[in-house]
Each structure stands twice: as C-alpha cells, then as structure tokens.
Amino acid sequence: MKKRRILYSFLMAVVLILTACSSGKEEMKFTSESRSEQKADTGSGDSYGYTAETTSEGPAAAEELKDSGTLGGETSSNTSANSADSGRKRIRRISLELETVEFDGALKVITEEMQKAGGYVESSSINGNRTTNNSSRSAQYTLRIPIDKTDGFVKMMGDSMTLIHQEENSKDVTLEYVDTESKVKTLQIEQERLLALLEKSDNIDAIISLEDRLSDVRYELEQNASALRTYDNLIDYATITLYVSEVERITQVESKGTGSRMKTGLMNSLLTMRDGFVELAVWFVVNLPYILFWGVVIGLSAWIFVRKFYRKDKKKFPASKVNTANEKKEEDNQKD
Structure with missing residues (x-):
C-alpha cells in the first residue's frame, strides 16, 4: 500500500x-x-x-x-x-527697433514688403501727429511673415530704415507638437471604433454609454486639433514686432576711439544747441499773442501805479512850499 x-x-x-x-x-x-x-x-x-x-x-x-x-x-x-535639425518644430519671434526721418515712406515700405512676403498684420498702432510735432510720431506693428521669407524681410527693414536694436528668440515645441499630434490620432481611432460599436449595438444602455463617450472624445479631439492648428500657424509664420520712431536726425553709432568720441560729442552738443534755439523761436512765435496780451496788461498796471504814486508825492510836497524852502536856504547862505 x-x-x-x-x-x-x-x-x-x-x-x-x-x-x-x-x-x-x-x-x-x-x-x-x-x-x-x-x-x-x-x-x-x-x-x-x-x-x-x-x-x-x-x-x-x-x-x-x-x-x-x-x-x-x-x-x-x-x-x-x-x-535632422530641419525636422524640429520651432516658434520664431523677432523684435526690431527702427528710426527714420521719412515716417510715411517707412510705413509704406513696411506694408509693401509684408504683402510681397505673403504675410499679414496681426496688430498695429500709430501715435502722434505731424501738425503737433514732426519728431513725435511712432508706430508699432506685429506682423506674421512666412518662415522662409523672414530673413529677407528683416534685412529689407534694416536697409530701408536705421536699425537701433534687434532681439530674437526661438522656442522648440517639437515634443509638445508630437504629443498633441499623437493625441489627435489616438482620439480619431477611438472615435472610429466607437462609431462602429454604436452601429452594431442594440442595447439602449450601451448606446447611451457609447454616445456619452463619443461626445467626450469629439470634444477632446476638437481641442487637440485646434491646438495643433495653432502650433502650425506659429511654426509656419514668424512673429515680427516693429517699433518705428520718426526722428529729425538718425542716431549715430559711437566708435570707441577718443578723437571720434570727442568729435561726436561736440557735434551732438552743437546740434542740441541749434535745436534748443529753434524750439525757443517756435515757442515764442506760438505764444506771441499771450506775450503781447500780458505785456499790455503789465504795462498798463505799472503806468497806473506810477501815476498814482506821483500824485501822492505832489500832494504831500506842494511845489510852492518847496520853492519857499529853497529861497530861505539861499538867504541864510547869503547872510552867512
């Protein structure tokens, strides 16, 4: 066993x-x-x-x-x-600060070059008026230029105006772009599967559940597709911000040499003095009516005050008393 x-x-x-x-x-x-x-x-x-x-x-x-x-x-x-680097997804932003003595011509050049490049204006503003002060006008443009035309457009702006400052930055959004693109494809596949199940289903509860999920999937799909379109626009079109100022003379770049610095400083001082005299003359002509008005008022006030003061002196010291006093003094001097 x-x-x-x-x-x-x-x-x-x-x-x-x-x-x-x-x-x-x-x-x-x-x-x-x-x-x-x-x-x-x-x-x-x-x-x-x-x-x-x-x-x-x-x-x-x-x-x-x-x-x-x-x-x-x-x-x-x-x-x-x-x-391999060309496959990266980057958002490019450029900021340019420009000066010009021909403000209207500069704005015309900006518009023409933007249209040639196939870009568009995202926002713009113009400040100042020629009648108030010729050197006070300025403009700010936010432009969207195709990425392959960006460098040519920036060069044209520097050639047509005086470039004072340039700033550029680039943001790599490859990972975000790929992640969003993958979500879109995943949601599209899930949407197709839900639609296929919805056609085959006969159960009311299952149909309601599938429709609820399908609504959520469509909402998420639309959000991610919209984000993907926004990425495409930011990647395909560079954002260029232009600050254009109208000036009477262009700012000269100062060299490092001592003699050149002295020469530049002297020229700037003379030009500043000239501008000061010009501004003084303009101010005087513009305010001439006020100057004449207040001159007349002050002159009349002074004349009235002097007249009153002279009359008081006459009443206080009459002419006869003055003459008598003088005669007495002369007689006393003769006696002595």
Missing part, C-alpha cells in the same frame, strides 16, 4: 510539473507575440507609438534619424545633423 501511495504521489507531481511548464511556455509565447504586435503597430505609425511619429515622416524620417546618429549610435556628419 505504501509503495502504491508513493507511486501515485510521484505521478501527480510529474503531471503538475508538465502542466506548469506548458502554461509557462504558452504565457511566454503570448507575451512575445504581443510584443511583436506592439512593435509592428509602432513601426506602422499607430497612434499608440511615438518612435516613428517624432518627425511625422514615417519610415523615411526614422531612416534619416538613423543616418544622422539619433538611432544606431553612429557619429553624425554636419549634413546629416542639419537634415
């Missing part, structure tokens, strides 16, 4: 071991198959994969990244690096 029990136990142990091995093999096989399917989906551009969507170019972009050194661990050349 004992031998039989031992034999049965041994057989059961062998059966359990074989069962565990077969289940382990099936699990490993399922895992490897799922991994291969995931890799295949990622390589085919599925919405759940990010590797091939980084540059939104599919296998060609992946091959390009491999050649440039991003994939494969090889050292990239300058040509390959430039090619």
